[in-house]
Amino acid sequence: MELDWEQIKTAPSYFCAIEAFRVFKELGDIVIELTNYLQEQGYKAEAHHPFGGKLLFPYHAVAANIGIIGQLGLLVTPEFGPRQRIGIITIDADIPLNRKKRDFSEIEEFCNNCGACIKFCKAALEEPVEKIKGSGVISRIDRSECIERLIDDNYCSICLKICSLGHPK
Ligand code: SF4
Numbered sequence: 525m526e527l528d529w530e531q532i533k534t535a536p537s538y539f540c541a542i543e544a545f546r547v548f549k550e551l552g553d554i555v556i557e558l559t560n561y562l563q564e565q566g567y568k569a570e571a572h573h574p575f576g577g578k579l580l581f582p583y584h585a586v587a588a589n590i591g592i593i594g595q596l597g598l599l600v601t602p603e604f605g606p607r608q609r610i611g612i613i614t615i616d617a618d619i620p621l622n623r624k625k626r627d628f629s630e631i632e633e634f635c636n637n638c639g640a641c642i643k644f645c646k647a648a649l650e651e652p653v654e655k656i657k658g659s660g661v662i663s664r665i666d667r668s669e670c671i672e673r674l675i676d677d678n679y680c681s682i683c684l685k686i687c688s689l690g691h692p693k
């Protein structure tokens with residue numbers, strides 16, 4: 525679900541914080557409602573709320589052909605750059621995997637040559653780190669430092685504002 529640009533462009537601000545939680549709530553409600561529906565149809569289904577959970581959302585989104593991992597470690601899509609939240613439902617249904625692979629080369633090239641989020645994020649690490657050893661899951665964000673910025677600086681979100689891939693087209 526997209527985070528509204530008119531709010532995000534004011535980051536860091538109360539408007540931005542409110543928008544972040546609006547999307548957590550609205551998307552979370554949809555994920556739960558849809559999961560309940562699937563369960564009523566007889567599937568084993570589990571909701572993974574966008575506010576947290578046991579899955580690494582960006583990497584599942586990449587596997588689902590939604591976007592790429594940007595330099596900071598966030599999901600970046602052609603539609604909204606990093607300016608979105610993801611919810612996931614896991615299910616025991618047979619889901620066809622024959623979707624055509626999308627071409628992300630344009631945003632990949634742009635991102636590789638950009639680095640703006642690394643420059644402006646106060647929680648950016650010098651070097652990328654593997655989140656879980658041996659997993660290949662890479663991030664440049666010091667999670668504790670980022671949470672401090674979220675709490676102390678009106679939900680920060682500079683990374684969402686600065687990325688020109690997420691600016692209105
Ligand atoms: S700000 Fe630049 S480096 Fe960061 S995710 Fe966006 S395009 Fe990539």
Ligand code: SF4
Pocket residue numbers: 644645646647648665669670671673674679680681682683684
């Ligand atoms: S919210 Fe702020 S501190 Fe956290 S990753 Fe984005 S720019 Fe960095």
